[in-house]
Amino acid sequence: MGQFAIGIDGGGTSCRAAVIDHSGQVLGTGKAGAANILSDLENSLIHIVASAKQALIDAGLTPELLQELPAVIGTAGANVGDYGKKVEGALPFASTRVVTDATTALQGALGDADGVIGAFGTGSVYNARRDGRIWGIGGWGFVIGDQASGARLGRDLLERAVLARDKVAAGSALTASIMAEYGNDPERIVEFAHASKPKDFARYAPVIFEYAGMEDAVAIDIVRTAAKSITESLDALLWPECPSICLLGGLAQAYRPWLDERHKAILAEPRGDVLRGAVELAAKLLLGEEVHRA
DSSP, X not given: OOSEEEEEEEOSSOEEXXXXXXXXXXXXXXXXXXXXXXXXXXXXXXXXXXXXXXXXXXXXXXXXXXXXXXXXXXXTTTTSTTHHHHHHHHSXXXXXXXXXXXXXXXXXXXXXXXXXXXXXXXXXXXEEEETTEXXXXXXXOTTTOXXXXXXXXXXXXXXXXXXXXXXXXXXXXXXXXXXXXXXXXXXXHHHHHHHOOHHHHHTTHHHHHHHXXXXXXXXXXXXXXXXXXXXXXXXXXXXXXXXXXXXXXXXXXXXXXXXXXXXHTTBOOOSSOHHXXXXXXXXXXXXXXXXXXX
16 A cells, blocks of 8 residues: 555646545645547646646655556546546556546545536536445537537537528627637638637637626527536436535536526535545545446
8 A cells, every 4th residue: 555646637628636645635736738538648648647747746756656656537538438448558657547527526526425416617527426326427528418518618609600690590799709709701610610629619618608697699598508408417317305416617606597496406515626536536546445437
């Protein structure tokens, strides 16, 4: 049994790491670029290692120590095919467990308690625990999933801007500002869309919520559509006696006013964020406990 372990939140916008000791205390943290293993595996591996090394340096330890330490990495895509195993085999840690970001989000928000979580950042995912059984939905990636995520919000905004330009759908001040950003040239939007990663689309999410607050019709429609998908996903996981729902991620607070009243009634503040979940699972690994990938 070693003295230290590393917990890593491999997010679609940035990768955060923390070094903990045997008591679970965080000794140092680090941050690097995006870790979306589905859309950019090579750079994800680079950023995971970079964030871990930075955390070790922040803790006053040598970065080469990572080869002697166990690590838990939570990231979207760990449940798709053999991506989780690929990442585990490619990283230099002494032992590695790659789990879904839903798993780390659940642990961070609820600890070992029952409840439901929804995590909304660049991507989105949901998870639940009831009487020790864990199951989840979503997290299928930007192309066919991640409804209500920052990436999907940004994609929807660009679609609405082009539709408004073609007079297929009504525009607004928001769509006009987007078209102006691209010189009123839809071909430039198409070029951006084909060349961009999910995090590039996600940068528009705060703008959408800002315009929604100013009663912009298109912004409101985009957010309401996203909120409807949240309602449907939470309903798919909830049971009558579910004690709580926790929202996590960079968009969690923005979505709170748009939630269904039934869900607001049992909304609770999370114990911690996704990185805390990774850290707690890393502590379990350090103690020799099993940490499951799903």
